[in-house]
Amino acid sequence: MHENYDLDQLLELVRTKQFRRLRELLDDMNEVDIAEFLDELGPEETILVFRLLPKEVAAEVFTELEDSDDQERLINALSDKELREVLDELYLDDTVDLIEDMPANVVSRILRNTDATTRTQINQLLNYPKDSAGSIMTTEYVYLHPNATVEESFARIRKVGMDKETVYTCYVTQRRVLLGVVTVRRMLLSSYDTRIGDIMETNVLSVNTHEDKEDVAQLLNKYDLYALPVVDGEDRLVGIITFDDAMDVIEEETTEDFEKMAAILPSDKPYLKTGVLETWKARIPWLLLLMLSATFTGIIITSFESALAACVVLTSFIPMLSGTGGNSGSQSSVAVIRALSLDEIDFSDMLLVVWKEIRVAVLCGVCLACANFVKMMIVDRYLMHNPEVTPLVALVVCLTLVFTVICAKVVGCTLPMCAEKIGIDPAVMASPFITTIVDALSLLIYFFIATRLLGLNT
Structure with missing residues (x-):
């Protein structure tokens, strides 16, 4: 209010x-x-x-x-x-x-x-298709003839402008074909007998009726435009998309991405207006899928049951390793999903993205490993008097941390890019999905290093 x-x-x-x-x-x-x-x-x-x-x-x-x-x-x-x-x-x-x-x-x-x-x-x-430019355009715009004078054009604007969505930008057409645009500001600064064709801007950015509406919204944002003309296959002007329509699209797509990243089926209703059963239906499919996929982590732990029995202290560090791996993967996936949505990167940049994330992962992993080694020695071994936390056990955990972070960040950056390449919304490959994969990888890395360095039998 x-x-x-x-x-x-x-x-x-x-x-x-x-x-x-x-x-x-x-x-x-x-x-x-x-x-x-x-x-x-x-x-x-x-x-x-x-x-x-x-x-x-x-x-x-x-x-x-x-x-x-x-x-x-x-x-x-x-x-x-x-x-x-x-x-x-x-x-x-x-x-x-x-x-x-x-x-x-x-x-x-x-x-x-x-x-x-x-x-x-x-x-x-x-x-028009639901996600196309044609579905969000309006046909209420002002069009002018290139041979009309500024005075004649102002008379037309006064006559039809009241019912149009915008009058500041006018579109110059001949036989409905888009030739250019002219602003009211340019017309005001020109003499009344000037022809519109002489002052119009011919380098016009336009979109096709079947172009994705999210791409159109990004174009309006990128070029800071108030409106964008929409043309058909023969360059005939059929409508315009204004910035308020673009803002609605961006808000809708952002909300949808957030819901997918949180493993919720998208909804177009406000939170308090959505019923309990409807909310349940939106959340339960992903929860079931993620619960079943987590079975893999259980299988891995069961496979290394004898190793855990021989060195029980290893069990206490599993949540920390899984959590750190999941968080690392989520950081990369969110950054990459955002870059994909803003067209900052595409699938051809995969190697550059992976190389960058590997270098970031090494720096993050080493910092976390060093801090964790000090914590395990001071807190776990000396302050909590746990003799099972030996320097070798700490080394196993810290090495696992480094490799888990590297794997998590590689998975986090590649999955969204692969998803977009095959036509799936990259937001689907966000936190919950990546966390489940990274949990399994972190356990495999953990037990592999533990069995090698500690000489445990599997």
Whole structure:
């Protein structure tokens, strides 16, 4: 809630039905703040307060509502006339986003309350693949003719600009083919009789309708653009993608990556709006898979049972080795996944990435090994009076640390790159998956070194 508004005061006005005073406060509030306020209300109160809003503000607030259930509830409560007023104020891409989240009966009612032209455009956008640029673009942009003068172009902007998503950047087209772009700033600084074709920028960055929407969002961020034109296979301008659409994509993809990195199936609902059973369904598949994969570590420990029996003290250091290996692998995987998502590296850089991670791993491993050797000698052997922690046992643990960290970092950096190469989201290869693999490797390394240096029988 914006600092100028007291949530408790607004809730009290709703409770005491002081709607005139409430409307006065809502008139001064930002649409985002109003949406947050509606989130705090019950279903009936939400509908009541929504009806107090002017239609232009109501449409903005509607798009800011986080939960599609709240939007569906409002649609069902509004009359056809009220619904048409809201839909008329929505930008086309927002209407398409709304339809994608609604059940069939609600979609039918929405389409029934839009005009024929809008319905045609909506159906066209809905036909694009879900993750494509075409699915998030809007067809509400200003296009100008290259032979038009600046004065004629300003007249056109005044005529059609009110319903467009942006008027600052205008697109110059001829027979719908994209020729260039011109900004209002450039037009203001030119004389009225100047032809648009003489002042337009012809070196235009554009994307195809079927390009991945995450790549498009990164392009907008990379080149610091407010909007990006979308063209079809014949370079005809069919829409634009604005920075707010790109921010939504980045937020959605980031959330999805975090969930995959935590071994949770992605969800598009806010945390508190997601039911217990739905949360369980999102988490249990990965937990089952990871639990079963951890069987390998049990098999390894069982295989070296006699070695552990001969030197029981080795058992106490297994959690530390596994944990350090898992953490080391996670560090590398997160760094590589981020670099992949930002297009800083690709599969062809595999050797460079591995070589860098090996050098980092050696430095980290040696530092950890030295610190652990001192800790084992001072704390475990002398302060805790454990005579089984000999210098040779400490050497076994410390050597294992070094090689475990090296293996973990190599695994952590290569798995995400291989995943992307074969078309799997690199985020899947994050913490839980890598930790399970590294646990098994660390045990193999541990028992291999222990059996060699301590002369244990397996």
